[in-house]
Amino acid sequence: VLRVEQRDGWRKLVLNRPDKLNAFNEALHQALRAALEDAATAADCRAVLLTGEGRGFCAGQDLGDRRPGEGPPPDLGNTLERFYNPLIRQIRSLPKPVVCAVNGVAAGAGANIAIACDIVLAAQSARFIQSFSKIALVPDSGGTWLLPRLIGEARARALMLTAEPLPASTAAEWGMIWKAVEDDRLTLEAENLAARLAAQSTAGLARIKRALDAGATQSLDAQLDTERDLQREAGAAPDYAEGVRAFLEKRAPRFG
Numbered sequence: 001v002l003r004v005e006q007r008d009g010w011r012k013l014v015l016n017r018p019d020k021l022n023a024f025n026e027a028l029h030q031a032l033r034a035a036l037e038d039a040a041t042a043a044d045c046r047a048v049l050l051t052g053e054g055r056g057f058c059a060g061q062d063l064g065d066r067r068p069g070e071g072p073p074p075d076l077g078n079t080l081e082r083f084y085n086p087l088i089r090q091i092r093s094l095p096k097p098v099v100c101a102v103n104g105v106a107a108g109a110g111a112n113i114a115i116a117c118d119i120v121l122a123a124q125s126a127r128f129i130q131s132f133s134k135i136a137l138v139p140d141s142g143g144t145w146l147l148p149r150l151i152g153e154a155r156a157r158a159l160m161l162t163a164e165p166l167p168a169s170t171a172a173e174w175g176m177i178w179k180a181v182e183d184d185r186l187t188l189e190a191e192n193l194a195a196r197l198a199a200q201s202t203a204g205l206a207r208i209k210r211a212l213d214a215g216a217t218q219s220l221d222a223q224l225d226t227e228r229d230l231q232r233e234a235g236a237a238p239d240y241a242e243g244v245r246a247f248l249e250k251r252a253p254r255f256g
């Protein structure tokens with residue numbers, strides 16, 4: 001259900017249920033959780049690239065997993081509590097950058113998992129669909145928090161209420177993702193980006209993630225204090241000394 005490929009200093013995680021457009025079942029959730037847990041601590045993993053096998057990125061929850069009407073009504077809150085919420089928290093708090101290469105359609109939770117990643121590239125032919133309203137559900141996986149912050153309330157509301165597909169190029173224009181790239185360049189560009197991030201200071205990038213996450217819910221005043229604290233920590237760390245030394249010696253830094 002998930003293919004993990006170790007590269008030079010980073011890891012590629014490939015959602016691998018292509019006949020279901022990589023929709024999530026329990027096995028995929030468990031495999032992804034384990035892979036991210038491992039990525040968080042592994043020294044040979046300094047960046048993560050998340051993508052999908054086949055023509056889709058991820059179609060959200062596997063709707064065929066349990067047929068409606070069979071047995072008592074499902075507790076979807078419990079599904080979020082057990083699987084989707086921990087996944088979003090895991091991606092946001094991973095002390096390493098997470099790149100997402102959206103290779104095809106990203107629907108439902110699949111769309112919101114994509115935008116929870118740190119840097120999102122998408123193939124020109126990919127589309128994002130907040131498909132929840134079509135089956136009378138609430139957008140989840142952090143979407144109601146993240147999407148309005150990325151593209152503004154008016155656009156987020158319309159996308160969520162209508163479930164209209166959003167082409168990758170519009171997603172990029174609207175600032176929902178970093179870039180839309182030609183389909184046949186997506187893998188190369190995403191892999192180059194992951195490799196570049198892996199060569200940067202991992203601890204330094206982790207502090208940037210922490211700063212941005214804190215800023216999303218804090219006043220400017222509180223955020224200035226957060227920046228001071230994180231910068232104090234950064235300045236005392238060996239990667240800063242190495243970065244400055246490398247700059248002065250006009251060479252590439254070798255971060256720990």
Ligand code: LHQ
Pocket residue numbers: 019020021023059060061062063064076079080084105107108109110129131132135137140
């Ligand atoms: C699928 C799926 C799928 C199973 C395509 N499941 N098979 C959280 C908590 C708990 C429960 C509920 O949900 C959530 C969060 C959510 O994610 S809710 C939203 C769930 N996702 C959706 O509603 C999207 C459903 N899929 C679609 O609307 C379409 O498949 C899209 C627009 C993604 C792609 O359309 P097409 O390119 O036309 O492909 P297709 O529909 O023909 O799909 C290809 C195959 O994949 C097909 O199987 P088949 O055997 O006929 O070839 C689909 O049944 C299967 N598939 N999504 N979510």
